Amino acid sequence: MERQLTLYNRVEELSRLTEFVEQLCDELSLDAVLSFNLNLVLEEAVTNVVNYAYPPGEEHTLTLKAQAEGDMLTFILRDQGKPFDPVAQAPDVDTTLPASERPIGGLGIYIIKQIMDEVSYQYLDGSNELTMKKKISQQQQTETTDTE
Amino acid sequence: MKTVYIDGPLDAVHLDEVKQKIAEAATELGDIITLDCTAMSYICSSGLRVFLQMHKEVTAAGGKLIIKGLQPLVKNVFDMTGFSQIFNIEA
Secondary structure, X not given: OEEEEEEEOOHHHHHHHHHHHHHHHHHOOOOHHHHHHHHHHHHHHHHHHHHHOOOOOOOOEEEEEEEEEXXXXXXXXXXXXXXXXXXXXXXXXXXXXXXXXXXXXXXXXHHHHHHOOEEEEEEEOOEEEEEEEEEOOHHXXXXXXXXX | OEEEEOXXXXXXXXXXXXXXXXXXXXXXXXXXXXXXXXXXXXXXXXXXXXXXXXXXXXXXXXXXXXXXXXXHHHHHHHHHOOHHHHOEEEO
């Protein structure tokens, strides 16, 4: 199964992203917890691109590809903005620090890494490419097969 | 004691609206502000940052910020990021 979504680099586009993710999770019969978490991961990833990839005021697009193969669900987010590796440049978040010492940034990629099983980045042919993988359980796969 | 009701998804789209709502409530030194999140269906990292910022500001002004009624999936985001230990969370 493969689906693709193209979005403009505008924050209002996040509602289209939510619809896309919800539909995908329904098709794959994913449970409410995983659906919520995947929605969160993809919002974090797309928001990063919308806010930082392009100079303010410029209109560009980004694409999100979703692939389900066997028990692996893969998302690939591509943009043609300035090269930025969120995986390498994300600070380590110390979740035990008190409020006064918690830095304001770096949380989005931390959440992505917490929820997904594999997160990798490459800059390829002028595109930032963020790949995020999540293993979906056997039971969920069986249910998917049943509904197809 | 003031209560601010946060409803719907606290995503990047609704961020400014919520920020404004909390800022309007936190006007006096020593304010005790409860964020009633019973109807908050979702929170992203930007939403957590708004809460953290307000927590810092209200605490610095001698007050207290209380977060109440988190839904289980939302609470999970607070747990995952360690924010559950930072905030005063009530059921």
